[in-house]
Amino acid sequence: MNWELLALSPPGWGGALLRGLVTSLEVAAGGYALGQMIGILGSAGKLYGGPVIKDLLEIYTTVVRAIPELVLIVLLYYAGTAALNNLMGALGFSSVDISGMLAGILVIGLVQGAYSTEVLRGAILAIPPGQIEAARAYGMPPVMVMRRITLPAMLPHAIPGLANLWLVTTKDTALLAVVGFTELTLATRQAAGVTHEYFMFFSAAGVLYLAVTLVSNVLLQILERRTSRGMVRRRT
Amino acid sequence: MRKLTSALIGAAACATLMAGVASAETVKVGVAAEPYPPFTVPDAAGNWTGWEVDLMGALCNKAELDCVITPIAWDGIIPALTAGKIDAIMASMSITPEREEQIAFSDKYYSTPGAIVTEAGSDITPTNESLSDKVLGVQVSTTNQAYAEKHFADAKIKTYQTQDEVNQDLYAGRIDAEIADLVTLQPFLESDNGKACCEMVGTVAQDVEIYGPGIGVGLRKDDTALLEKFNAAIAAVREDGTYAEISKKYFDFDIYGD
Amino acid sequence: MNRQDSPDDIADIETPPPLPRLSALMRPHRIAIMAVALALVVLMAVKMRWDWLPEYAGMLLAGFWITAVLLVASTVLGFLLAVPLGLVQVTGPRILSWPARIFCTVIRGTPLLLQLWLLYFGLGSLFPGIPEIRQSFLWPYLREAWPYGLLALTLSYAGYEGEVMRGAFAGVPNGELEAARAYGMSRWKVLTRIWLPRAIHRALPTLAGETVVQLKSTPLVATITVIDLYAVVGDIRQSTYLTYEPLLFLAFLYLCLTGILVTIFRHYENKIPTRGM
Numbered sequence: 001m002n003w004e005l006l007a008l009s010p011p012g013w014g015g016a017l018l019r020g021l022v023t024s025l026e027v028a029a030g031g032y033a034l035g036q037m038i039g040i041l042g043s044a045g046k047l048y049g050g051p052v053i054k055d056l057l058e059i060y061t062t063v064v065r066a067i068p069e070l071v072l073i074v075l076l077y078y079a080g081t082a083a084l085n086n087l088m089g090a091l092g093f094s095s096v097d098i099s100g101m102l103a104g105i106l107v108i109g110l111v112q113g114a115y116s117t118e119v120l121r122g123a124i125l126a127i128p129p130g131q132i133e134a135a136r137a138y139g140m141p142p143v144m145v146m147r148r149i150t151l152p153a154m155l156p157h158a159i160p161g162l163a164n165l166w167l168v169t170t171k172d173t174a175l176l177a178v179v180g181f182t183e184l185t186l187a188t189r190q191a192a193g194v195t196h197e198y199f200m201f202f203s204a205a206g207v208l209y210l211a212v213t214l215v216s217n218v219l220l221q222i223l224e225r226r227t228s229r230g231m232v233r234r235r236t
Numbered sequence: 237m238r239k240l241t242s243a244l245i246g247a248a249a250c251a252t253l254m255a256g257v258a259s260a261e262t263v264k265v266g267v268a269a270e271p272y273p274p275f276t277v278p279d280a281a282g283n284w285t286g287w288e289v290d291l292m293g294a295l296c297n298k299a300e301l302d303c304v305i306t307p308i309a310w311d312g313i314i315p316a317l318t319a320g321k322i323d324a325i326m327a328s329m330s331i332t333p334e335r336e337e338q339i340a341f342s343d344k345y346y347s348t349p350g351a352i353v354t355e356a357g358s359d360i361t362p363t364n365e366s367l368s369d370k371v372l373g374v375q376v377s378t379t380n381q382a383y384a385e386k387h388f389a390d391a392k393i394k395t396y397q398t399q400d401e402v403n404q405d406l407y408a409g410r411i412d413a414e415i416a417d418l419v420t421l422q423p424f425l426e427s428d429n430g431k432a433c434c435e436m437v438g439t440v441a442q443d444v445e446i447y448g449p450g451i452g453v454g455l456r457k458d459d460t461a462l463l464e465k466f467n468a469a470i471a472a473v474r475e476d477g478t479y480a481e482i483s484k485k486y487f488d489f490d491i492y493g494d
Numbered sequence: 495m496n497r498q499d500s501p502d503d504i505a506d507i508e509t510p511p512p513l514p515r516l517s518a519l520m521r522p523h524r525i526a527i528m529a530v531a532l533a534l535v536v537l538m539a540v541k542m543r544w545d546w547l548p549e550y551a552g553m554l555l556a557g558f559w560i561t562a563v564l565l566v567a568s569t570v571l572g573f574l575l576a577v578p579l580g581l582v583q584v585t586g587p588r589i590l591s592w593p594a595r596i597f598c599t600v601i602r603g604t605p606l607l608l609q610l611w612l613l614y615f616g617l618g619s620l621f622p623g624i625p626e627i628r629q630s631f632l633w634p635y636l637r638e639a640w641p642y643g644l645l646a647l648t649l650s651y652a653g654y655e656g657e658v659m660r661g662a663f664a665g666v667p668n669g670e671l672e673a674a675r676a677y678g679m680s681r682w683k684v685l686t687r688i689w690l691p692r693a694i695h696r697a698l699p700t701l702a703g704e705t706v707v708q709l710k711s712t713p714l715v716a717t718i719t720v721i722d723l724y725a726v727v728g729d730i731r732q733s734t735y736l737t738y739e740p741l742l743f744l745a746f747l748y749l750c751l752t753g754i755l756v757t758i759f760r761h762y763e764n765k766i767p768t769r770g771m
Contacts, residue, residue, distance in 0.1 A: 010280035019282060052523045059527075066752035067745045068710035071724065075741045078312060082319035098321070100306070167602075174605035178717060180269035180309030185608055190278045192615065193271040193400035196407075196429050199616035206604045206612060213603035311728065315737040338735050371637075377732040394719055395729075401615065408618035409628060410637045433622060 001200050005191075013191035013201065020187030021208050024173045027104040027183060032169045034109025036162070039116025044146065046121050057117065064114035070175050076107045077179045100181045104173070112169055119165065123158035124150055156228045163220040170212050184208060262302045263462065265292055266322035269307035270398040273423040274486050275328050278307075287486040291345065292326050294478045295453075298469035301462075311377050311397060314338055317454060324462065325454030328417065330379045332448040340457045342466040344450030347493035350380050351418040351439040353406065353425065360413050362440045367391040373402040373411035380415045383446045388415070407433045415440065419491065450493060542739050550730050557726030558747075560640070561712050564722065568644055569705055572651025577690070579652060580659025594656065601653025606646065607714050614642040614718040643715035643722075651708055658700050662693040698766065702759035706752055723747065 008014040042061070045053045064072065081098045088096055098106075127150065135149040177186035188205040192198040267276045267284060275288035284305050296303035303324075308316045313329075316322050317339055331341040352362045360366050368390035374381045376395040384393050394411055396402045402414045407429045414421075418439055424430040453466045473479040474492070483491050519528075579598065582590040601609070621627055627636065635641045666689055674688045713724030721729075727744040731737065 013280045016278075016280050016282055051521070052527065055524060055527055063749060066706070067748045068713050068724075070710075070713045071741065071745050071748060074312070075738070075745060078315045078319045078321065079738055079741075081321050085320050100321075103321075171605040174607045177607065178309060179312055180307055182269065182307055185605065185611075186269060188608075189611065190270060191280070193398065193404075194277060194279075196404065196427065196619065198404065198619040199612070202608060202612035202616045206600070206608055209605060209608065210600060210603040214599075311732060314735065318737070334735065376728070396719060397717060404615055404619060408621045410618060410639075429622075 002195075002197060003200075005195050005197055005200065006204055013195065014204075016187050016191055017184065017201075017204060017208065020182060020184035020205075021212075023101070023187075024170070024183040024185075025212070027101060027108060027173045027176065027181075028166075028170045030101075030105035031108025031112055031173070032166055034105060035112025035116045035165070035169070038109065038113025039120045040151075042113060042117030043120035043124055046117060047124055048142075061114040061117050064111055065118075069111055069172055070178060072111055073107050073175050074179055076110065077103055077176075077181075080106060100176075104176045104181050104183070107176075108169060108172060111172065112165060115165055115168075116162070119161035120154065120158055123154040123161065126157040127153045159220075159224050159227050163216075163224065166220070167213055167216060170216065171209065174209075261300070262304060263296065263324055264306040264322045265296075265303050265324045265326050266306050266308045266313050266316055267325075268310040268313065268327045268398070270310070271400050272328060272398075272420060275420065276326075287482065287491070288326055288328065290482045290485070291473070291479070294473050294482060295466060295469040298472045298478075299465040301465065309397070310375070314454070317456060320456075323456070323459070324466070327454075328420070328451055329454050330448045331450060331452045332379060332382075332446070335454070340455045340459070340463055341452035342455065342463060343470050344452050344493075345470050346419075346491045347450030348417045348419040348491070349439040349442060350383055350415055350447065351421055351436055352413055352415050353421050353434050353436050354413040355406070355409065355433060356435045358412065358435075358437070360437060362438050364388050364390055367413065370412040371410070373405055373414040375399045375402055375416065378416075379447050380417065383440060383443060384415050386446060387440065387443070403430070409433075413437075419487075538742070542742075543734075543736060544739060544743075546730060546734050546736065546740075547743075550726070553726045553729070554723065557721060557723040560721060561709075561723040561751075564640070564644060564647060564712050564715065564720075565705075565709050568647035568651055569708055571644075571648045572708075573655055573701075575648065575652035576655035576659045577694075579656030580661075580663050580693070581685075581690075583656075583660040584663040598653050598656045598660075601650055602657065606650050606711055607717065609650065610643065610646045610714055610718055613646050614639065617642075639719045640715075642718055643720045647708065647711060647715070650711065651704065654707075655697070655700075655704055658697050658704070659693060662697040663689065665696055666692045695766070698763070702756060702763070705759070706755055709751060709755060710748070 005012055006014045006017075008018070042057050046057045046061075049057070081103055084098065085096065088094070131153055132145060132149055135145045140148065173183050174185040176183050177189065180186065182190070184205055188201050192201040195201070267288070271277045273286065275286045276284055277286045279285050284307075289305065292303060292305070306322050308322060310327065313322075313325055313327060314335070317325055325339075329335070329341075331344060335341070352360070354360045360370060364387060367388045370391055371394055372384055372388060372391040373394050373396060374384050376397060381393070381395060384391065391413075394405075396405070399416060399420060402411070402416065403424045405411050406414050421436065425434060425436060453470075455463050455466070473482075479492070518524075579594045582594045583598075585591075621636070627633060670688055670692065671684060674684045679687065712722060716722055716725035716728060719725075724744065727740045730740045734740070
């Protein structure tokens, strides 16, 4: 094996891999943030929305969670762009230029949103109802209840599930390689294809992904410990 | 809570930044997102190099277009074009009647026959009888796949997403032979792996119905203005010697064909 | 790919809501939603092209068969591997528990797609360096793609479920094991009669979720030339030049498959008594 190929500066491909890693993390962060936004709205809609909203959200979470991520990504990466541009055209705007990065974020976010909706819904249900009733009794408007009571109170319940979703998101970005988006996995494949060192490069990428997971784990554990201060430890 | 909110705002800002509105003169040229030597090859610095990339530079220069190379998976490159993710394809795509039902093509800018490479010392010849029951590797959705299905119907055809995977599996010994464009097989055969494992057993008989007139720039059908620009640019670089100059760096023969 | 990385929370998230009763479907707004959905389906049936379906039905069935075999084989083998993986992490000795732990961490810390490519292309690139391999009895299998797909899927399932089993073994109340020992059961008997059945019982609720995840992971094998359902649909897309119809159809198929899996699991979950859990 020719270890010099992993050097950070060309002709080594280490730099290309690290750039891929940064892209992966950017897409993961963007997609995760979008997923949480969808999740907050979705869980609120599922719990407090009207019957139609509840049913539509149920369809969204069920369908997205039942179809392989790979299929969703391939479908949305092309169809999503076309649909968005058709919509813009119909509304009289000029077509938007959707970069691969943005398309990736949208797709990952839409998928994660379905899981996040379920995690947050469970977490909100775990809040003792008296707390929310008390807030209402003080005359807080619904948005303030959400902001001041529900979201902060559900956080300790949601963190383990959300932490898990973050780890899943970082790994799901690898699927974007299949549609030709140059994140870590595709950068690795390109490096392997040019140099024919498949084993070395795929192993190197594995180490990078593992490092992301392990570092995330440490940070998430600190976060979990902080947010669950004052909570009764759950027996396992 | 505040962290969550700021993360959300950050993501929204990111999204807005990246959805810049396309300017009229920017043309996103799609290339297959994998090494396809000597035409489109990513290098370690993150740039694309190769004959086709150089030619793209010359064509866009002549046509006064601001071309941006956009890598995309080969098997999704036509949907990407029709969906507007890219505006043109320069990925060694042959002009064929089936593809012309979906997209428009410029005039051809090069041509290459198909050829068969086998393990060194193999007795396979480019005939259906010889390939019968042999595993024949080919990149998916290429003219070579169509050719193999028509002319080597008795072979066990195995399709791959990318050309470098076909080469790799021939090197690993998982397939008995591969069929691909002659011009892209040569750099493989000159590489260490190719030298060690494999040899060319010949080009396949031409079939114009399948291979078409040559390789062209793929464009959306309604994009006639861009089509005319590319045609004019191809004629211009052929005329003024730029084409020959670029080709000289990569080939010792005439890649344009006749 | 949405695996649970912390087994404690599986029950919270993966327990699906109860199936709606027929009468619940008859509420006015639901009828309206169904009417819209039906209109969409009709629109899709009329506006899109589906004439390719009969021609490719045989290929689709063959692809489905590969997907099903890969799913069943990898979950069964993966579970068999997960039991010892979970057990040694609880009991030790260190020389076994550490490798098991590292294995689970590596599998769960890297994308399955990368594992597949490492196994298929990575190992493949090493073959020419070992000429003897071609004479070995394994060579006919090493030439094929499906063994790599099966291996990767099996290891992946074992990695995730191994972590679940670790939690399940650790979670069996000590008193039950002590009672068994007090009855004079040997260590082996305690394991086979009490510990293992109780641990598997505890892990059962996660199986449905993990198996659905496994089903959703199977299409990745198409990237290493296994002709599963996803690969067949890819083939259809290439030869018909249709972009969305085959993919939509595929999404619909996976939706049905997931539904069938969930129904089967729910049927058996209802049969297994959970009193005293």
